[in-house]
Amino acid sequence: MSTIKVKVNGKLVEAKVEGNMRLLDLVRDKLNLTATKEGCSIGECGACTVLMNGEAVCSCLVLAEQCDEAEVTTLEGLNDNPVTQKLQKAFIEKGGVQCGFCTPGVLVSATALLTKEPNPTEEQLKDVLEGNMCRCTGYQPILDSIQHALKS
Template sequence: MTTITMKVNGINRSAEVDGNTRLLDFLREKLDLTGTKEGCSVGECGACTVIMNGKSVCSCLVLSAQCQGAEITTVEALHHDPIGKRLQNAFIRYGGVQCGFCTPGVLMSTKALLDSNPAPSDEELKEALEGNLCRCTGYQPIITSIKAVLSAK
């Protein structure tokens, strides 16, 4: 067991973890932050995307021990963030959410992009979302939702 400390959604958190505990499991099981979803477990679907030190990462591929001292943001923090709140509202309004399983990961990938590039091109937006799979809406309602936020600035 290893004791790790990281900042999750702005709060310093410490816990003992096994060396093979994934960040995804740490968030869901130790911190009860269940908005981050497990889809494929191999980094292919993006459902487990969180922001780690300003970059979107698949939390199923990151070991908790690698997060010592890191700053992690999960989908639960978006309602406290102006851009995050606008993204959530736009996804509801423009149909970017259907079953909702991919939505947390898509929102986090988008948030990471907008934090580093507040006016992305269509190509940059598509590139930021290329690791997020949606099995319900197709991608047009997701893109429409994001563009609604971009045009409202």
């Protein structure tokens, strides 16, 4: 057991963590930030995507101890982010959400891309979506939603 200090959604958190605790478990179970979902547990589906020091990561693949002195942002921490707000509005308008399970990871991934690259190519958008599995939409409504957000 070790104690880590991590800034989560702008707030400094001190937490006791087991050596095998994942960032996903810290976020969901200890901090009750449940937008981050557990899907595959092997980094393939993207449902658990969060930002760690500004980079999109699968929180199921990161040990909580690796987050000591890091900054972690979940979808809840992006509520006031103008990029995320545009994306959320576009997802509603363009039907980019069906069951919603993948949506938090997609929004976090898309926010990370659009924050770094405000005018991405379609190929860059497809690349960022590649890390997020959606079993409902067939991806086109998600892509359409992101492109709609870019135009607004």
